[in-house]
Amino acid sequence: MFLQRCRERQTSVAARVNATIDPVRERGFGLIEILIVVAVVALAGYLLMQYVNSSAKAVEQLKQERPIDRSKLAADRAILTTMQSVVRSYQAEKGEWPPDRTAVLALLMAPPKFQCAGNDFDYDPATGTLRLTITDDTRC
Secondary structure (H helix, E strand, O other), rough: HHHHHHHHHHHHHHHHHHHHHHHHHOOOOOHHHHHHHHHHHHHHHHHHHHHHHHHHHHHHHHHOOHHHHHHHHHHHHHHHHHHHHHHHHHHHHHHOOOOHHHHHHHHHOOOOOOOOOOOEEEEEOOOOOOEOOOOOOOOO
């Protein structure tokens, strides 16, 4: 009997506790809380999109500028300038320009190695001028 009363008291106390807790449990999230979460997620999404867009713009700008390719082209022009100096030295010594492209290559210690694939040079024996020939503009 005593045990039965204790059990009834425990169940009635538990029922009271559950009665006070259940409305809170059933209530869930309020409108304000949901709006705050949505606002935080929207702000994070906006900041992420700004970061992605700025990164994409930076990559696109680097592709347009192509700094490495431009430095390769500058190196090829420097090689051509050196070759032009050798041709002028030949003209100063001999009094005439080298007769053809093969003669110009013979003046050099080794054939020129252009940085941009497909680049070469043209030689005009009448004036002794050298020109850089770019066969594929997209490579360099």
